[in-house]
Amino acid sequence: MADKPLISFDYAIKYILKNKGDYEIIERFISTLLQTQGYPPVTINALLDSESNKESFDLKRSIADLVVQDKDDNKYIVEIERSFTPNFLHKACFNSSRLIVDSISGNQDYTSIKKVFHISLLYFATQTMKSPLYHGQTIFHEIDTTHPVNVKIANQGLIMFETPNVFPEYFIISLPRFNDQVQHELDEWLYMMKHSEVLPSFQSPVMKKVAERLAVIHMSNEERNTYFAYLKEAVHSQDVLLAASEKGKKEGFEKGLEKGKIEVAKALLQSGQTIEFVAQMTGLDEKRLTVLKDTQKTP
Known part of the structure; x- marks a missing residue:
């Protein structure tokens, strides 16, 4: 600028x-x-x-x-x-x-x-x-x-x-x-x-x-220096916004990945696969998979 x-x-x-x-x-x-x-x-x-x-x-x-x-x-x-x-x-x-x-x-x-x-x-x-x-x-x-x-x-x-x-x-x-x-x-x-x-x-x-x-x-030298200081602060604010945006994208990707793993786990459990096998395939914790399997049981 x-x-x-x-x-x-x-x-x-x-x-x-x-x-x-x-x-x-x-x-x-x-x-x-x-x-x-x-x-x-x-x-x-x-x-x-x-x-x-x-x-x-x-x-x-x-x-x-x-x-x-x-x-x-x-x-x-x-x-x-x-x-x-x-x-x-x-x-x-x-x-x-x-x-x-x-x-x-x-x-x-x-x-x-x-x-x-x-x-x-x-x-x-x-x-x-x-x-x-x-x-x-x-x-x-x-x-x-x-x-x-x-x-x-x-x-x-x-x-x-x-x-x-x-x-x-x-x-x-x-x-x-x-x-x-x-x-x-x-x-x-x-x-x-x-x-x-x-x-x-x-x-x-x-x-x-x-x-x-x-x-x-x-602009005078003083006016120009004041303006450049303003630009520096503006760039800093833009960097903060960009960092927050990138963080949001990363968090959104991670949430999406986690949701995808859960959906795959549900399908594998419904097909009769063991909890140990599903844990290996998805990386999800066995305790969590046990709870997930119990919620899928028909009362």
Whole structure:
């Protein structure tokens, strides 16, 4: 990663948010993502000074917590994080819940909750993930129907209260799953995030600025050293994830092998073979085979 022309986008987010003149880069990325779900473009209204933002090198926390605003003055909280753990959905749920609680001061009513958009940048892919982009949200349905409904509640005075769209929405971006085919603006962002590179053919109006502001060569020595320290920590986290994955594969193989031995032993015992013979063929303990044989007897 250190030899790529641009700094990695997850680090770049913190880097860019230090200068209000660069906000348009993050605004364009968030707006492009939200527009896939029909939301209008947004601008950054404020940065949340949460515990997440204070932990520069703790990759377990979020990269940025922002308050954004659309043209109709609707305000939302956007949380962006990078994840190295397969439990990223649990982490996303925890962090979005924490943000909701943290955004309410002690004297505020919980109805002041702002909607949260959670964006997870994954630099790994699971076997079940076939696409680079996933979206999730909470939707209420009438029982036994598949049609989403707006929940309306009436009090005893028949005053109607319609629940606003307050539930968090989640965007999961698995960069390794992107196929490098650029057809839309969002594809340009995915390509840039995956390869840390902006192609000359990109059409997004901010990509030229992205190429200029995120160029490693333009960083000061201090900024470059800080970035390389971040990359080192990122590589370490990836190694931990890979080790855990390999351990899981090994444990799964061993469990499968053990199950196969038991199935073979059952078949041999049912065919009338002696426990001693079955033990020789399968490597299973004779005491265990005795118990297995007893469980196969018809009462």
